[in-house]
Amino acid sequence: MTLIPLTELQRDIQKTARDFAQRDVAPLAAELDRESRFEHALVTRLAELGFLGMLIPEEWDGLGLDATSYLLALEEIAVADASAAVLMSVHNSLPTQMLLHYGTDAQRERFLKPMARGEMLGAFALSEPDAGSDAASLRTQAVRDGDDWLLTGTKAWVSHGTHADVILCMARTDTSDARVGAKGISTFILTPDLPGFSVGKKEDKMGLRSSPTVQINLDGCRVPGDRLLGAEGHGFTYALASLDHGRLGIAAQAIGIARAALEASARYATERKQFNQPIASFQAIQFKLADMATRLTAARTLLHAAAAAKERGERITRFSSMAKLFATETAMWVTTEAVQIHGGYGYVTDYPVERHFRDAKVTEIYEGTSEIQRIVIARDLLAAVSRGDVDGLLTD
């Protein structure tokens, strides 16, 4: 039984992703985590399946699939390895979507097509050391130099920035007045071969250890004029619009992590004996499993309702924030319970729930913290109230 009605094609994609994830991704996940190793072969395999161009129309060499299919596949990859899932999520949701929606045909030809085929890996560089939740306060500067731009500053926390071939980078093109804030930001298409571009410090993280997260240093980085994406000064709007969709991906990642933890816990509870019986026979453990499954199902249902709204072309800012907030807090809660069900064995690396617990935490932080999601949701609700729109409290 499923609460989310799936088409035959969506079921096929889910099955393909599940088979691939369980056969090729899951067996390596613990080792890659232990060694903090990025496995490039994984990118190649994801590309072969078309999983790096799922949301890109066929005319730009993608699979042209709907959001539901993509989120189902992403969840399966996350069940196997959360680090592989963040790669898939960032690439599919942020840089490729920005190029698709705001790029010129020439930019799409040069960058989007190879990205959709998975021959080029995309990254997203909005955050800076001093500009996280308040991303509009970013300080990287872009100044004109003839036909080119010169970018100077430090971008922080760039997921798979070590291996990215194309980085969509937000920088300030209008520095005339601090009050211009978000309005003075533009987006540039960077490639690592540009003079003045270098990969900096690699973060030593709690989780997602096989997804390298790095700083990118721009030291007068010379960027040709045709690498400006869309209109000058509109870069922050493009980034926020992409994050609306990106947050659905992070929700799917969180659901995958939580599902892996629930599956491991249910299995363990039937195997582990105390007081001469499987711990699954204790009502205290049964109730934990029941609550984990219930919250997970609610998170998944909310996510797929938001995805369906996106497919209908509706504005999903509030619902993507709700889906991300609820799924990621569910993942943290479920993985905490999973460790508890495993007792001491949940606290060591012999069992996977320790990794799921560490991996879950960051989903509450990136692409907007839980606090920021609550701000977005509340702002939207209060706007409905001020319009006197009672229906808008529950819809949009």
Ligand SMILES: Cc1cc2nc3c(=O)[nH]c(=O)nc-3n(C[C@H](O)[C@H](O)[C@H](O)COP(=O)(O)OP(=O)(O)OC[C@H]3O[C@@H](n4cnc5c(N)ncnc54)[C@H](O)[C@@H]3O)c2cc1C
């Ligand atoms: C593993 C990892 C991968 C990442 N990948 C990328 C990437 O690929 N590209 C990219 O651009 N960024 C990326 N990020 C950055 C991420 O988006 C930021 O870490 C996040 O937005 C939070 O910013 P911050 O870390 O500076 O925290 P801060 O903004 O300093 O927040 C600190 C605390 O204050 C709270 N807070 C801040 N402002 C408010 C407020 N107004 N009201 C209430 N509470 C508030 C926050 O919720 C948080 O609890 C990544 C981060 C991590 C950890």
